[in-house]
Amino acid sequence: MHTDRIMRLALEMAGLTEVPEDTQVYVPGEITKALVCIDVDTGLLSIARDLGYDGVIVHHPQGDEAMLNLHLVMNRQLQTLTKAGVPEDEAREALRPRQFGVERNNHMRNWDYMPSVARLMGIPFMNVHYPCDLMMERIVDAHVQRRLAETGPAATVQDLTDILLEIPEFAHAKTRPAVVVGGPAAPAGKVVTAFAGGTNGGSAVVEAYWRHGIGTVMTLHMEVADILKLRQSEVKGTLVVAGHMACDSVGLNALVRVLRANRLDLTPMGGIVPGA
Numbered sequence: 001m002h003t004d005r006i007m008r009l010a011l012e013m014a015g016l017t018e019v020p021e022d023t024q025v026y027v028p029g030e031i032t033k034a035l036v037c038i039d040v041d042t043g044l045l046s047i048a049r050d051l052g053y054d055g056v057i058v059h060h061p062q063g064d065e066a067m068l069n070l071h072l073v074m075n076r077q078l079q080t081l082t083k084a085g086v087p088e089d090e091a092r093e094a095l096r097p098r099q100f101g102v103e104r105n106n107h108m109r110n111w112d113y114m115p116s117v118a119r120l121m122g123i124p125f126m127n128v129h130y131p132c133d134l135m136m137e138r139i140v141d142a143h144v145q146r147r148l149a150e151t152g153p154a155a156t157v158q159d160l161t162d163i164l165l166e167i168p169e170f171a172h173a174k175t176r177p178a179v180v181v182g183g184p185a186a187p188a189g190k191v192v193t194a195f196a197g198g199t200n201g202g203s204a205v206v207e208a209y210w211r212h213g214i215g216t217v218m219t220l221h222m223e224v225a226d227i228l229k230l231r232q233s234e235v236k237g238t239l240v241v242a243g244h245m246a247c248d249s250v251g252l253n254a255l256v257r258v259l260r261a262n263r264l265d266l267t268p269m270g271g272i273v274p275g276a
């Protein structure tokens with residue numbers, strides 16, 4: 001299967017019509033048997049070839065525009081923010097500090113390192129980031145909202161983390177969903193699943209949700225400095241860090257299912273936990 005077709009199937013899966021800013025084919029080509037991983041380094045590319053794989057599909061951006069434009073895909077968090085009731089101006093303002101940090105950090109990175117290695121090896125190489133994260137956000141949110149509705153308005157934060165563990169990837173991951181701001185006994189309130197859109201939106205985005213009636217924000221991950229800031233925040237709410245590899249596995253397993261149905265031979269590894 002050509003890398004362009006793999007990309008098309010990934011976009012179709014997520015209901016997207018254009019390749020998002022954080023997703024890219026670095027080395028195009030035909031793939032019959034690929035490694036699928038969350039991160040990759042030069043050693044893994046070499047191991048892939050040694051083991052007879054003729055392509056590598058990775059989740060996180062590996063260079064070029066996909067890496068340098070990661071901050072742009074964060075604008076897609078606006079949809080989740082406004083849907084939850086945050087006015088658009090305030091949502092943009094809340095995203096700005098973290099977006100600035102992501103843009104500046106990626107700007108200083110060596111954007112051609114991994115793509116150049118893959119080119120030199122002549123191995124088809126691509127990453128699929130936002131389409132997988134969007135699928136993952138939908139799958140997790142649908143489950144969580146359905147189960148919370150069944151539990152009723154008295155559902156606690158502990159109920160919420162228990163509900164997350166009903167999803168196979170969360171059950172199989174070595175990390176457990178963590179309540180990093182607030183406590184498990186508190187009512188969960190309205191819950192937002194803020195997973196897709198580049199990376200977490202930082203403390204200002206969590207505060208914006210809290211300010212507009214969200215009781216519990218769920219993110220994949222959150223920097224320690226942001227967690228400490230949120231613990232001191234005048235706006236009160238709960239923050240659950242669901243678990244990075246568990247969440248990313250949900251999106252990658254969805255992609256693997258689609259590609260396997262199209263007869264691509266795939267080996268998920270490197271942090272992808274089983275989805276069944």
Ligand SMILES: [Fe+2]
Nearest residue numbers: 059129133248
């Ligand atoms: Fe992800």
Ligand SMILES: [Fe+2]
Nearest residue numbers: 059060244248
């Ligand atoms: Fe990730």
